[in-house]
Amino acid sequence: MGLKERIEDKTAKIGVIGLGYVGLPLAVEFASKGFSVLGIDKDGVKIKNINSGVNYIDDVEDSKLERVVAGNYLSATTTYDDIADQDVIYICVPTPFTRNKEPDVSYIEAASRGVAAGLRKDQLVILKSTTFPDTTEGIVQPILEQSGLRVGEDYFLAFSPERIDPGNKIFTTATTPVVVGGVTPKCTELACLVNQQIINQVVPVSSPKVAEMEKLLENIFRSVNIALVNEMARLCDRMGGIDIWEVIEAASTKPYGYMPFFPGPGIGGHCILIDPYYLSWKAREYDFHTQFIELAAETNENMPFYVLGLIRRALSHVGVPFQDAKIMILGAAFKKDVDDTRESPALKIMEFLLQRGVKVANICYNDPYVDQVRVSGALFKSVDLTVESLRAADVVVIATNHSVYNADFIVEHAKAVVDTRNLTRNIKNNEKISKLGAGTRF
Numbered sequence: 001m002g003l004k005e006r007i008e009d010k011t012a013k014i015g016v017i018g019l020g021y022v023g024l025p026l027a028v029e030f031a032s033k034g035f036s037v038l039g040i041d042k043d044g045v046k047i048k049n050i051n052s053g054v055n056y057i058d059d060v061e062d063s064k065l066e067r068v069v070a071g072n073y074l075s076a077t078t079t080y081d082d083i084a085d086q087d088v089i090y091i092c093v094p095t096p097f098t099r100n101k102e103p104d105v106s107y108i109e110a111a112s113r114g115v116a117a118g119l120r121k122d123q124l125v126i127l128k129s130t131t132f133p134d135t136t137e138g139i140v141q142p143i144l145e146q147s148g149l150r151v152g153e154d155y156f157l158a159f160s161p162e163r164i165d166p167g168n169k170i171f172t173t174a175t176t177p178v179v180v181g182g183v184t185p186k187c188t189e190l191a192c193l194v195n196q197q198i199i200n201q202v203v204p205v206s207s208p209k210v211a212e213m214e215k216l217l218e219n220i221f222r223s224v225n226i227a228l229v230n231e232m233a234r235l236c237d238r239m240g241g242i243d244i245w246e247v248i249e250a251a252s253t254k255p256y257g258y259m260p261f262f263p264g265p266g267i268g269g270h271c272i273l274i275d276p277y278y279l280s281w282k283a284r285e286y287d288f289h290t291q292f293i294e295l296a297a298e299t300n301e302n303m304p305f306y307v308l309g310l311i312r313r314a315l316s317h318v319g320v321p322f323q324d325a326k327i328m329i330l331g332a333a334f335k336k337d338v339d340d341t342r343e344s345p346a347l348k349i350m351e352f353l354l355q356r357g358v359k360v361a362n363i364c365y366n367d368p369y370v371d372q373v374r375v376s377g378a379l380f381k382s383v384d385l386t387v388e389s390l391r392a393a394d395v396v397v398i399a400t401n402h403s404v405y406n407a408d409f410i411v412e413h414a415k416a417v418v419d420t421r422n423l424t425r426n427i428k429n430n431e432k433i434s435k436l437g438a439g440t441r442f
Contacts, residue, residue, distance in 0.1 A: 003122045003156075006087055007194050010034045014194075015086030017111045019046050019076065021270075021340065022128060022162040023092035024057045025173045029198040031068035038086060039076035040114070050076040058339055058369075059166060059173075084118035088194050091115070091127045091140075092162065094270070101277040103132060105139060112143040119147045124156040124190050126180075127208075130215055130271055132282040135159075136208035137183060152184030158191035159208035161215035166269070167338035177201035181211030219275040220293055225261040226272070227296035230303055233263035233437030244437030245422045263437050265399050265420040266303040266345025268334020273300070273343045304348040307420055307436070308356070311349075311395055314416040314434050320394040323357040328393035329365040330410070331400020332373050332382070336421075339369035346399035350375045364389070368404055390414045398423050 006012035016027040019041040053069040093107035182188030276297035334344040390413040401421035
């Protein structure tokens, strides 16, 4: 029986390398459809949790994970010992950048070597990690072909970028369309077929390079537009008397030609922050400088520094020296109602406060989704959001607008509030509030 037939009758074995925000939901979806799934991750704690049916990703239902593990549809390991037994292998490993803003594809290379060690005929490998064009064919394929097998004939290779929006209950792994680009038409056909087993809409494109560039376009589109409103927010602060949030709301009434984006304390998560630098790095290989894209990325990265200025002005208003101030950060996650702290601007703000002399003991945070964080080597544990904790702070910084946060309660008991997310939008003419993009009140 060929690979196509095994996929169609669900006897194909699925391997998923990297069991984070992309890999675990993917593995659980396949297992819930009756496929036998093996997860691979170097983190032994994750492996122990999965094999015990213990969930650690909010976007995965606890009961769903428990069922597929109890039914022996999903298991996990730290080794590649059984990689040859897998018919389809997804690579879902991280793709960070270095301190010099250059791509770090070491995780992709390591995973590819792990697959190559057991690569056999009639296997399909699908890279999902966000990366720059020519990674699939220029990095993964040469590693795999050290086995002596030929792509499109002996084994199959494709790129299908992840589209994960943490906390989104409408667009999930199953309901979000995915793009697929194979090295050969047969690669594309098989990669589309296996994705169709768990995903409602699969969109084929002509090559992995197109799929790789498509993913970058998605996120750079957001980066550029967020940078635009961040810059306009800073201008509104400078001009005074103009609230950027009201401006955006008014512009959103236009039924065509406009899409709302919102300012904030910075960019968090994995893709939007990192993707512009991946493309910029690749573009230099062709003597092309993506000035517009890089400027947008820099604008977004500068927002935590700008928030520091708002904090300084708020402290000046209440008469407390910066280095003696007690500062409370509301929200450690990078977006509302999730536990994901990857590249969170809230943590950047805490880091910058420490670098500028604010004592560890004078900084605290609250986040109902994040129990503890480590910033510049210091461990912080979430404190309760109470009247006492609010009153103890010289300034409260709203860095993440979790739905559970009550703006009236916060403003009533805080001495001063720096709102970077428009949580206090319904509170008018309160001198305690300094809102990003609404003109400085102090």
